[in-house]
Amino acid sequence: MKKPTQDWRFAQANKEALLSLGAYALYFIWWFVFGYGMGDGDPEQYSYVWGMPEWFFYSCIVGYPLITVFLWGVLRFFFKEVPLDDEVPDTDENELTSADSNKGNIA
Template sequence: MPPREEDALLRSARREAIVIVVLWAVALVYTVTYCALYGYDRTIDDMTFVFGFPDWVFWGVIFPWTLCTVFTWWFCNFFMGDEPLGDDSKVPDDFTDDF
């Protein structure tokens, strides 16, 4: 039996899922690494603040989450696309009262 051709909807969904999982993994590794390196073993004297947050919280959590939010907005509005789901000719336009 010859292999079936993948549906375009499945291919698109897989591509979008891979992009999101890769972004999530990169953000996770960056956040955990940055916060582990710069958040511990610090004295009060060498701590600086960015917009009221300790610098390691701002650059390790707030900044990457903001970038992820901006990327997610772009991804959902410009990268993701609608795919045709198939023919709806078998589905009636309205329901009857005969339930």
């Protein structure tokens, strides 16, 4: 008996899920390091950028546009459009057509 092979769409979906989790982890680390690393001190000793505490400026104001551009690049170069319909296997003339093979299936 022939072992079924994994559909390429599942491999692509797994890759995209791992990239999404990695991007989220990267953003969280960025935010955590700047938010708690620079903001862990006496508020009277804070440095300010544009009237905001430096830790807030770098963690929230700079981090958000950077992660947005990074995510655009990840989506542009690593994510792919995949068809969501069933793939039609190679059939002989004696076998059912793809329209007949879906009869009785509830989608």
